[in-house]
Amino acid sequence: MGWLxxxxxxEKCAANYTPLTPLSFLxxxxxxxxxxxxxxYGATRRTYADYRARVSRLAxxxxxxxxxxxxxxxxxxxxxPPHAEAHFxxxxxxxVLNAINTRLDVDTVRYIFDHGGAKVVIVDTAFLDLAEAxxxxxxxxxxxxxxxxxxxxFAPSGRHRTYEDLLAASDPGFAWQMPQDEWESxxxxxxxxxxxxxxxxxxHHRGAYLAAMGQVVSxxxxxxxxxxxxxxxxxxxxWCHPWMLPLLGGTMICLRDITAAGIYQAIAGEKATHFGxxxxxxxxxxxxxxxxxxxxxxxxEVFTAGAPPAAATLAAxxxxxxxxxxxxxxxxxxxxxxxxxxxxxxxTLPPDDRAAVKARTGVAMPFMDDVTVTxxxxxxxxxxxxxLGEIMHRGNGVMKGYYKNPEATRAAFDGGYxxxxxxxxxxxxxxxxxxxxxKDIIISGGENVSSVEVEGILMKHPAVMLAxxxxxxxxxxxxxxxxxxxxxxxxxxxxxxxxxxxxxxxxGFKTPKAVVFCELPKTSTGKIQKFELRExxxxxxxxxx
Numbered sequence: 001m002g003w004l005x006x007x008x009x010x011e012k013c014a015a016n017y018t019p020l021t022p023l024s025f026l027x028x029x030x031x032x033x034x035x036x037x038x039x040x041y042g043a044t045r046r047t048y049a050d051y052r053a054r055v056s057r058l059a060x061x062x063x064x065x066x067x068x069x070x071x072x073x074x075x076x077x078x079x080x081p082p083h084a085e086a087h088f089x090x091x092x093x094x095x096v097l098n099a100i101n102t103r104l105d106v107d108t109v110r111y112i113f114d115h116g117g118a119k120v121v122i123v124d125t126a127f128l129d130l131a132e133a134x135x136x137x138x139x140x141x142x143x144x145x146x147x148x149x150x151x152x153x154f155a156p157s158g159r160h161r162t163y164e165d166l167l168a169a170s171d172p173g174f175a176w177q178m179p180q181d182e183w184e185s186x187x188x189x190x191x192x193x194x195x196x197x198x199x200x201x202x203x204h205h206r207g208a209y210l211a212a213m214g215q216v217v218s219x220x221x222x223x224x225x226x227x228x229x230x231x232x233x234x235x236x237x238x239w240c241h242p243w244m245l246p247l248l249g250g251t252m253i254c255l256r257d258i259t260a261a262g263i264y265q266a267i268a269g270e271k272a273t274h275f276g277x278x279x280x281x282x283x284x285x286x287x288x289x290x291x292x293x294x295x296x297x298x299x300x301e302v303f304t305a306g307a308p309p310a311a312a313t314l315a316a317x318x319x320x321x322x323x324x325x326x327x328x329x330x331x332x333x334x335x336x337x338x339x340x341x342x343x344x345x346x347x348t349l350p351p352d353d354r355a356a357v358k359a360r361t362g363v364a365m366p367f368m369d370d371v372t373v374t375x376x377x378x379x380x381x382x383x384x385x386x387x388l389g390e391i392m393h394r395g396n397g398v399m400k401g402y403y404k405n406p407e408a409t410r411a412a413f414d415g416g417y418x419x420x421x422x423x424x425x426x427x428x429x430x431x432x433x434x435x436x437x438x439k440d441i442i443i444s445g446g447e448n449v450s451s452v453e454v455e456g457i458l459m460k461h462p463a464v465m466l467a468x469x470x471x472x473x474x475x476x477x478x479x480x481x482x483x484x485x486x487x488x489x490x491x492x493x494x495x496x497x498x499x500x501x502x503x504x505x506x507x508g509f510k511t512p513k514a515v516v517f518c519e520l521p522k523t524s525t526g527k528i529q530k531f532e533l534r535e536x537x538x539x540x541x542x543x544x545x
Contacts, residue, residue, distance in 0.1 A: 009089070010386040020183035021205040022212055026052060027176070028087050028517040029246035036224070038246070040270055041081050041254040042151040048246065051085070053172040057090030057481035060174035061166040065143055067119050069094030069177060072188060074118035074142070076100050076109070076127045078256045081230040082147050082163050086122060087233070087242040091186055091205070094177035097120075099234040102127050103447065106506045108198065109134035112190050115200060115404065118142045122163060125154040132159075152256055187237055188403060191331050192441075192448030200403030201331045207367075208237070210396045214246035214367030218339045219274065219301060219325070224249040226273035228266045230258055233334075235446070239276055239303070239335030260288035264532075268294035276336075278306035278446030279313055279478055282324065286316045296321060303327045305336055306446035306478065311355035328361045328434070330420055332399045338362040338371050338432060361391075361424060361432040369395030370417075373432055374426050378415045379495035383426040388435055391424050442471040442479050447509045454481055454512065457505045461498060463491035466520050468528045469512065472537040482537040483512040486520050501534035514540060 004010075018024075029038070030052035039046040046054070060072060073090045075097070077083040083099070090097040098116045100109060102124075113121075113134055123131045125148045135141045142407045146160040156162050179186075182205045190198035200269055215221075227250050231238045245252055253270045255262050258277075263285060266272045275281075282304060303325045327336035340362035346354060364371035373381045373389040381389035398418045401409035412419055423443075424434045442449040451469040458467035466490045472482035485498065495515035510543040516536065 013281055019179045019184075019205060019211040021179050021182060021186075022208045022240075023088060023091055023176060023178060023205075024209075024278060025212065025243060025246040026055065027451050029249055033246075036249050037251045037256070039081050039084065039252050041256075044061075044151065046081070048249070051135065052071065052245075054094055054167060055085050055088040056172050056174040057167040057170040058085055059092035059176060060172075061170035062090065062095060062120060063093045064170065064176070065120055065166075067093055067095050069492055070100050070185070071095045072118045074098040074100055074113070074116065074121040075104060076102055076123045076131050077147060077233070078102060078126075079122060079233055079254050080124065080147065080149055080151075081254055082247050083123060083233045084229075084242045084252055086198075087237060091179075092174075092176040094179075096185045096188050096202075097237070098190075099237060100190070101192075101232070101234045101447075102130075103507050103509060104130075105505065105510075106130060106133045107505070111197060112200075113138075113142070116188055116190075120145060122147060124149060125157060126152075128157055128159070136209065136371050149256070156346065158205070172398070179205045182209070182362065182528065183400070185400065189234075189236060189331050190384035192450060199405060199408060202403050203237070203334060203402040204400050205222065206336055207396050207398070207400075208240055208243055210242040210367040212247060214242050214365045214397070215336070217366045218327075218336075218341075219303065221248060221274070223248050225470070226253060226271050227251065228253045228263070228270075228276045228280055230263070230277040231446075236329070236331050236335035241276065247525075258284070259292075261292040264292055264294040264296075267300055268296040271296075271298070272300065273298065274301045274303075276305070276327075277305055277441075278304035278361055279309045280306075280445045280476060282309060282313050282322075284474060285320065285322070286313065299323050301325070304442050305329065309359055311352060311359065314355045314358050315351065324358060326359055326362060327365075328432075330422075332420075333368075333393050334397050334399075336481075337365055337368050337397050339365050340431070354492070357431075359433075360427070361434050363431055364395075365397070367392060367397045371432070372417075373426050374417075378417070381426060383428050383430060385427050385433075386425055388423055388425055391420040391422045391432060391434070393420060394418065396527060401526040442469070442481050444474075444479050444509050445477045449481055449510045453480070454483065454502065454510055457502050458478045458483055458485060458498065458512075460505075461493065461501050463487050463493040464498075466528070467489075468520055468530060468533055470530055470533045470537050472514055473541050474513070477509075480513040481510065482514045482516070482533075482540065484516050484518060484520055484533050484536070489515060516540070 029048045034049040038048040038051040114355045144160045147163040148156040187203040326340040329337040381387040454469045466486040471479040474480040521532045
């Protein structure tokens with residue numbers, strides 16, 4: 001039965017059992033790393049003692065605003081110190097953090113506010129218009145707290161209480177409300193909407209704690225890393241890295257705007273040792289202007305995800321002083337859940353083969369019980385480097401489920417695994433390699449774009465009869481949306497007009513970057529054959545539009 005013959009007196013108690021929570025990482029760091037540098041942002045420098053005090057003030061301030069355990073607190077912030085503080089301060093008052101993508105359109109943000117039910121929203125001044133428009137005409141709007149980023153030159157609007165005023169009036173000794181059960185909800189993250197409307201992915205304290213621990217192992221980290229924030233904190237909570245850093249007494253180097261100059265300054269000037277980002281970030285570094293480049297004398301460890309890095313990209317960036325590891329995951333798996341673990345034997349491969357291995361999706365990270373590829377009947381596919389199946393996840397690094405959507409949750413967990421929707425094969429050594437993405441998701445600069453959503457906007461144009469959107473390879477962004485449009489008889493419209501029409505309703509990264517007018521290929525039942533359109537989109541690479 002797995003029990004000793006007599007377990008009398010071996011029960012859980014306060015001395016031998018506490019619920020796992022990443023809050024414990026900062027509580028510990030504020031004690032043993034009190035005077036170490038925890039946060040760097042321009043001229044701003046804060047120790048771990050400062051970090052904890054500000055987190056406590058935030059938790060106290062939110063409680064004073066009426067936030068109760070289980071309530072949702074949203075953020076619309078770039079990678080600035082208050083966003084890291086919110087990752088601890090929101091759960092420290094028992095609430096759930098909802099970090100919202102700053103690049104979303106007003107309608108989607110309005111939907112997230114309505115669906116998530118945020119009681120308070122912390123907003124960067126640059127995104128105040130977005131937040132206010134999304135809350136317009138709402139009978140009971142949440143309280144807006146404004147962060148006027150002085151480092152970036154933003155002055156307070158005067159319309160809302162500021163973040164610093166809230167903290168100044170709050171208690172640095174506020175007693176954190178630690179979870180009574182590690183299954184309690186910690187964060188609410190909205191997907192990019194694979195079927196139009198985004199789904200709310202719920203994280204628990206246990207999963208975030210273990211994911212943070214697993215990242216340390218996978219990244220071969222030691223004490224005192226200096227981490228550069230490039231992955232947005234609204235993307236899977238920056239892959240759980242804000243929660244991870246206090247575990248190691250690390251320093252977070254905040255970078256508001258992702259530029260080559262900013263990255264080189266952080267590496268050369270602030271001695272950044274680690275960062276994560278999409279392949280577009282690697283290309284930004286490779287293609288930096290000479291004036292933006294700065295010398296540095298250490299190897300920077302990089303996690304890249306969103307799309308496999310091209311062999312040419314790896315060949316160009318590694319000699320510059322970067323060691324790149326391909327990782328893969330989804331919002332539903334707390335960010336990266338697989339890694340291309342490097343074996344000694346890989347070093348002897350020819351350069352092209354070595355780069356091909358680096359671009360593999362990889363194997364399960366330590367906090368996952370299993371990541372596999374299966375046929376529709378859930379039997380594992382052969383490890384033959386060819387047989388296609390769906391990537392499936394099981395373990396503590398899988399979400400609780402989709403908020404207010406039990407039907408979608410049941411479907412996602414059918415058969416005892418989380419169904420990723422991503423199509424892949426396995427090499428003989430067990431390494432997974434994505435072959436295609438189900439549901440026609442386009443990954444542009446690390447952002448997920450739903451083809452269904454873009455098609456829905458195109459179909460609203462009075463001249464459009466049918467529309468299909470697929471990925472077009474792009475040197476800068478990896479992929480961009482490419483629209484194939486069939487017009488109504490006698491109707492006329494040009495590509496620029498359709499793109500402008502979409503831009504009125506969609507975030508910029510979702511807007512088609514090319515439009516092709518043609519009769520769409522269809523099956524006998526009228527289903528559009530997107531595989532043909534993908535081939536046509538690939539043929540457009542290098543051509544205007």
